[in-house]
Amino acid sequence: MSARPHDGGFFARRRACVTGLATLALGGALPAAFAQQASTTFPTRVVRIIPFGTAGGPIDVIARVYADKLQQRWGQSVIVEPKPGASGIIASDAVAKAPPDGHTVLFTLPLTHINNAILQPKLPYDPVKDFEPISQLASGGPMLVARADAPYSNLKEFVAYAKAHPGLTYGTWGNGSQAHLMGELLKRQSGISLTHVAYKSESGAHTDMIGGVLDFAWANPSTARAQSQAGKMKVIGIAGSRRVSTLPNVPTFAEQGFAGFDLDSWIGVYAPAKTPPAVIEQWNQALREITRMPEVQSRLVAFGFEPLGNSPAQFRASYQADFPRVAELIKAAGVTAE
Secondary structure: OOOOOOOHHHHHHHHHHHHHHHHHHOOOOOOHHHHHHHHHHOOOOOEEEEEOOOOOOHHHHHHHHHHHHHHHHHOOOEEEOOOOOHHHHHHHHHHHOOOOOOOEEEEEOHHHHHHHHHHOOOOOOOOOOOEEEEEEEEEEOOEEEEEOOOOOOOHHHHHHHHHHOOOEEEEEOOOOOHHHHHHHHHHHHHOOOEEEEEOOOHHHHHHHHHOOOOOEEEEOHHHHHHHHHOOOEEEEEEOOOOOOOOOOOOOEOHHHOOOOOOOOEEEEEEEEOOOOHHHHHHHHHHHHHHHOOHHHHHHHHHOOOEEOOOOHHHHHHHHHHHHHHHHHHHHHHOOOOO
């Protein structure tokens, strides 16, 4: 398949979009008085956070941590409203079509705005034109996990076992997700035969793996730690740029001799396009201050994420840097839309 269904025109349009947003930020289209009014009157009603994934999933849990802090800060109800399914497309589309006033935002992963954009050119939303980036809250990588009684404990043993038992099945939380990319890249680089099974949630894949339906799966560090401590699974390695503090003895893929598995995932917050810059700034300031709170950082770290809390411009730059790298990975891994 083509690794970049978005041709050069896509990137040109994206650059034009960034330029247009910069013009707006300078006040070319929004009167200063209106911007000031927006910053002093927001929020005026219930704020909705729509998280990637299912209720009880990692992003949902993290969104609720932020919702509680935002509610205390703003004195206004902040609710978390999951809209699972279709690899995050349903949730993203709901935010893209929401009124651009800051009262509805998306907490999501790269899957919805990078991976899906590459794999599915007919998305109901445009990941650049239909959203305003607010902040990346944190970053981290997925972990390869297996049942506790699996006859391998590291990547080299896993690859040897997979070569002797072709056709092993593994589960992730979505087609084209970072975990899916890492699984397919591992298959290509190691010359092993694996079959991917996409689930609506991480927990569904883990239930089937522990029950013997799947051979192995991918997990966020929080789940991996809890399930390994419960004696239900073992952690083989982390496909990220660094070890995580909650599982310090689990080596990265690179440390085990497997290079190229260092593309971290992230948690990003988006508002609908044309949300007033003053409201975006109010959101960004609130999120960055909340991210610096020790109790919030401890929750992010527990899920295996490194706290970030950057600016809209930094978020946009990170997105632009990640897009071609993910496209290259998708091509190398041979991932296609299902």
